Amino acid sequence: MFSKRVVPLLALALTLPTAAGCGGAADADSGAETVTVTVGYQSKTINTVTAGTLLRSLGYFERELAARGKQDGTTYKVKWQDYATGAPITAQMTAGKIDIGSMGDFPLLINAARGKELKQPTKLVSVTGYNLRGGLNTVVVAPSSALKSLSDLRGKKVSTSVGSAADGTLVRALQRAGIDPGQGIGKLNQQPSVGASALAAGSVDALSQFVAWPGQLAFQGQAKALYDGAELNLPTFHGVTVREKFAKDHPGVLDAFLAAQRRATDYLRTKPVAAAESVAKETGLPAEVVYLYNGANGIATFDPALRPELIDALKQDVPVLKAAKLVNDVDVDAFVDPAPLKRAVRAPEYPQAPAAKPEVWLKGQSTTRSFDSPKELLKAVKGADVRAAYVPDAVTGTLWFADKAVWVADGADLRAFVTPAGAQAYVARHPGARTVGYADALRLAS
Known part of the structure; x- marks a missing residue:
């Protein structure tokens, strides 16, 4: 399915720690009186903001930990590490250098597989943002492109990030169009920013990426949509994963994180414009683009709940990654752990979002x-x-x-x-x- 030449590159990215490693995710100073928790997030993947950019700017996690520290006498510190995709977060987690991370559904499965293989098992404990039809991923082309439909991509060069949710959308969409994802196109494995530059330079014909890249490029007049991921009518989401050992050693810290995530979700849902402005300030993204995805009628719905339809969709993703030889197998039921969220967040899940309005x-x-x-x-x-x-x-x-x-x-x-x-x-x-x-x-x- 996927071009074979890109798989070794992904494997390398997943196994080698990056230079940004914190040198120890959870350490104890002065006889375990200080606990440091390292959070890996993707600032510009804006449907993860309730576990990343927005959460960090609001300071809710630090406040939750400070309150906990007053009760147990422990000093808690938070280190935030920003990445462009989920792959380096997984690399750092399997090296024991990141404790909590957020990433898309396909990267989450790779996270589960790599964690098990490298004896650093992880658990999916909450969701950030989701779209039940798959609208968070989009294939775009240059504004002047003559391509009109996905079928026109046959024989063309397409940039994507292999193993990402956007790549999963591309693979499925090509299959439905009768195009072999591995042989029918020339796939380039690139970081989102590199792919965007390649599209602008004309070195690729199309770019398949996740939120917020398609919307940003369209807003800035640098691209137009060719394929809406929602045409697949398959849920896509981003979620929070935690190292199993860290969760067992510091359950209170995980509780604090999930409680803080819920508070950030409440803030986003009740103050969507303010949240969009905040995320825009932190990331440099246009606030109008942030609001497209995270607004009151945005493409993403924010709810930490591990909804059954999302978990079922995750199971449907496994065969795609297996066919690409990116994972051997993933026991999704064993990977998903709803207990911490139930323990930390007493409020019920949010109601289903109504249909979007103009x-x-x-x-x-x-x-x-x-x-x-x-x-x-x-x-x-x-x-x-x-x-x-x-x-x-x-x-x-x-x-x-x-x-x-x-x-x-x-x-x-x-x-x-x-x-x-x-x-x-x-x-x-x-x-x-x-x-x-x-x-x-x-x-x-x-």
Whole structure:
């Protein structure tokens, strides 16, 4: 399935500790009076922010530990280590240098497999953000690209990060399109930033990546969507993994982390604009892009709960990684441990998120406004001082920037789609429907 030439590179990344190693994840000073916990996170993978960027900026974990320290007389210290993907976090965890890490569903399985192989077993203890259809991953092409659908990738060069959730989406999508993921395309194993540069330089034809890269590139006018991962209709998520030994040695620290994660989730869900601004400040990402994924109607739903549908999806991911020879096997049921979350968080899980609505963020405003239809959004946007306008795909529900979406006029109705292929599929099924440009959509909405 995957190009064989990239597998050794991934294996090397997973097994060799990086230069950023902290030299010991949980150590004891002065007779175990000081405990240091090292957290690996991905600042720019913004559907992990409740266990990373946002959590760190809010200081909730440190506060939870400080309160615990007053009770047990221990001094707790937190070290935060930032990475671009999940692979180096796994490398550091299996070396005993990171205690708690957050990563996507495919990397989580590799984390489980490598932890078992290297006798540093890990456990999945919570979820950060998820999308039940798979909308967190997207394949994008250059703005001037003539490619219109995934089928057009046959024989083309595609950049992705092998073993990532975005790569899993690419593999499955190609298979559905009748293209051999290993032989039908030229796959390049690259870090997200490298792949984005390669796309801009024209050295690759497409880029398959996870949140927030596709949205960022589209927002900045450097890419357009070719394939919406939600077309797979398979859940994708990011979660929190912990070294089993650390969890047994310091259960209270893990409890504090999960309690803090829940508090950060509460903050994001009740103050989505403030959270987006905070994450943008910490990462350098545009706040408008952060809000696309993490907003009130964002692509990602935040809930620490280990939902059954997410665990079932994780089990469906195992054969993909086995076929790529990235894992031998993973016992998902043994990897998932719901006990710490139940122990640390007494509140029930959040209700299922409702369908996304069109939404506008006006300049100078600290709140956004939602609408019942794309047409109403367009009426409100015309002539307004807009910071960002968002609209859900008419079929998949994936939120996208209104001015980057592909619009379809169907009688008096106006519908938006993330990709040209999605719009064309709708037009083919609805006689009289036609694609229109954004300017025309604004005019027709008036």
